[in-house]
Amino acid sequence: MEVLNLGNNQIIDIFPSWVEALSKLRIFILKSNKFYGPITLSQINQSFSMLQIMDLSSNSFTGGLPSNMFQSWNAMTREDKSQSTFLGRILNAPRSTLYYQDTVIVMIKGKERELTKILAIFTSIDLSNNHFQGDIPESIGIVKSLHLLNMSNNGFTGQIPTSLENLMVLESLDLSQNNISGEILWQLTKLTFLSVLNLSQNNLMGSMPQIKQFLTFMNESFLGNMGLCGPPLSRKCIAPPSDLLSFEDATSELDWEFMWIGFGVGCGAGMGVLFWTLTLWTKGRREFYKFVDGMLLVNFPSTMFALKSRS
Template identity: 45%
Template sequence: MIIESNKSVERNYSEDYNVLLLGLDHYYHDEVTISLKGVEHKIVKIWPEFTCIDFSSNIFNGDIPDAIGDLRTLYLLNLSHNALTGAIPRSLGALPDLGALDLSVNRIGGRIPEELARLTFLSFLNVSNNALVGGIPNGRQFQTFSLNSFKGNKGLCGFPLDRNCSSAPPPPSTGKGIAPSKSKDKEIKWEYVFAALGYAVGSGSIFWTLLCCRRVREPYFEKIEEVVQDIFDRRARRRREANRRRRLQMRNEFRRQQRSW
């Protein structure tokens, strides 16, 4: 987690608003130790305002709490590369200073709240690789975001995606990101059911005919006996032919030895 104050802070943002450098010029008597991705940092003041939160690349799961909308001065929120589910909180639309939001690579489902389209300060958005559905909201800021901000959501439609919401309506959302894929796994594959049913009906019909119809059963088994007998006869003829060639070869070999003596 990264926290900052409005005083004595040097900001240096990267192109995607993912880097924030902090500098301190004053000394405070209060102290707190924060572990930032395995590295401990001692901060001499607990800042009263949180403007940047980065919880990316962890193993957080569950829903994003609505209480995050109470952080009125929040500017950057990065929860990407986790296992978060549920829906995007509508309370995010109540953050007037929110300029960068990254929720990519999670299991978030549901629709993109219309409230996000009303944020005029939002300059970076990434909700790719989730399970979002429905149309992308229309808004002045949303029209500036590229395809990469929304890709990886099979249920999304609308600009800038190439899927039209009127021609391809999205599947209904259950509020959980992984629920649609689970429901698909539980669907019955009827083609396999019909194939198995046809095989069972065909086999049962043949068995019933042979069992109950003597006029069909006798010629059927006679034909099977002829086929089996023919197979054994061919094997016997091949065996006799092989023995005859072997005896002929031994006789010729014996005659050659006699001539050599």
């Protein structure tokens, strides 16, 4: 079996782990059902080795994604050396190797598209509209030939995994409506094929990368992240004034040797003034006493004689 499409039903069940035994499975769709519970995978090394399209969207899956979820997805892990997108390669590849004859509806860059013939080079993962939690595993960087990734409307936390920089042919990335925090990684600027990006309604913060195709994304791609600033957002980044130094910076730049010299000069001058003041005050007091004694001697000679004889 190469195609298993159970989408748009009313199936109530847990994740069908028995699907892993389908070694030739290329398309696996469970979207718009009532599946619930965590995704459980066995330790089979060849699980989903031929898988190109997985769509588990619009169910009630919970828990975190298994760390080994993408490790054996060989059809998505082959590194694509081509410099053209999968849409561009339609014109160049031999028609006999381009298509499968199966029909499926997938979400392509935010819109549902019916693929009447599946491209042999088309790869897509859609886990949107569930209740997944925890960090997005770094192992997502293994699927290097992935074109579309949608993990929107879940409860993912943590930061954007740095391993996304390995998805060099990724054309559409939707991580909106989660609880992802931290900064927008500069590594995402390496994804030069990325034409659709939605990081809105998260807890991202910091300044926007001002490089390459990030300059082409609109404001709507980043709405609801109150900590983000810089173009294309209307919220400007507030930088600290460059002409004002903090207290530590200011005190570290003081010339302490100069301060001590100034302190010494100031103290010396102060002591000199004090000494001069005391000298003048003593001399003045002596002159005053001489004047008083002279007055007493002239006006009261008998009293002065008595005081001198008594002393």
